[in-house]
Amino acid sequence: QQAAWIPAGLEHQATMRPEVRTVAVMFDPELVRHGGDRARILTVSPLIREMMLHSLRWPIERADGDTVSDDFFSTLGHLVSEALDHEAPLSLPTSDHPIVGAAMDYTKAHLSSVTAAQVSHAVAVSERTLRRQFEAVIGISWRTYLLHARMLQAMALLAAPDQGVQQTATAVGFDSLSAFTRAFTKFAGESPSSYHRRITTS
Template identity: 60%
Template sequence: MVDLRQGGRGLGGSYAWDGPHLVTGWHSHDMHQIEYAISGVIEVETAAAHYLLPPQQAAWIPAGLEHSATMNSSVRSVAVLFDPSLIRSPGDRARIIAVPLLIREMVIYAQRWPINDAQPDPVADGFFRTLGHLLIEALDQETPLDLPTPTDPLLAAAATYTRQHLEAVTVEQVSRAVGVSERTLRRQFRAELGLSWRDYLTRARLLRAMALLAEPGPSVLEVSNAVGFDSPSSFARTFTRHCGESPSDYRRRVTART
């Protein structure tokens, strides 16, 4: 349990990050948390799934939920924390939401009250209570694109191998690497994760593509090749179907200055 309050006594507050590459390790908080990337891409992992947070998406992390976050070197982020007495979390799992403009501006404005300095203040309490209720309503429009986390060691090894060889991987290569038949591997993916190995591969490729597109440098074509799609048109169709917009539109949106 990590205490971000450090003496602060307010019912809500913020924690901003703008620094070097950081992997937090597994931890939890005694407050509900929304994690939002102003720029760059944050990775959040729980026991159930691995999530990617480009700008304009955020993770809701209930109090007490163990998680790990990876802040890449270009990340600027704001975590907003809420005392459980302020708002009630709808469930005990992490959720990913698309952040509308109003909530985004309120999350950024919340930096006025750093969590370690937050003191009882009716204005601050009202602000965080309102923001919390808006977030709870937004959770009804959950938009996850995640990778479920296998608990079986063999399946976990197969999932890791798949993610490490996105540019050119086949189920035959994965099954050979972990020492089981293709049929067994396919059956285990379906039984434990509820999706096929091919679907897992597609999600992993799209999540990696989202991270690459959120950074300056590689073109859409280069991203398509880097994550293993046969052609730019196939990449564009798949990305649009799962993410609701084209790779080019996504890049323009998430790299726009807030």
């Protein structure tokens, strides 16, 4: 439920997993006037998501003077501009380091209950080595990586209209709803219930 905003003229390279389906919408810079000059990660509301999918009906080289498509992309541009005001806090770092990369994969696959001991066992190193490698390779601790992974997964889950906050907290490894609410609010700048309401009613 996220999208990358890449402003016109910014040189970039994207790497996609083969099983991932992506949709790219290219805007005239005039349609998103405050897009800035850097790439950003945005939370995608159900409305923006459906409009992006619907935009596939028009080819990139669409005819000039098509008022329906002009109005459609103008509206989508306004919604994207609004979404840029709610930039997602971050995306998770990646690594080609054999130990750190494997530890990341294991952590993301077991967010609801993973421990440092389990990850260390899975990648065949000590907990001390795991902590040292994370901080040396990506500059943050494994525990911080785990928290960020849980928060980003929570944001993705809460984008579903029928997803509850308690259900989300449990899914990402929090036994206490109050602890989850504190962690999410610190990370995202708003409470999980507020985030859920804003995203699902946009």
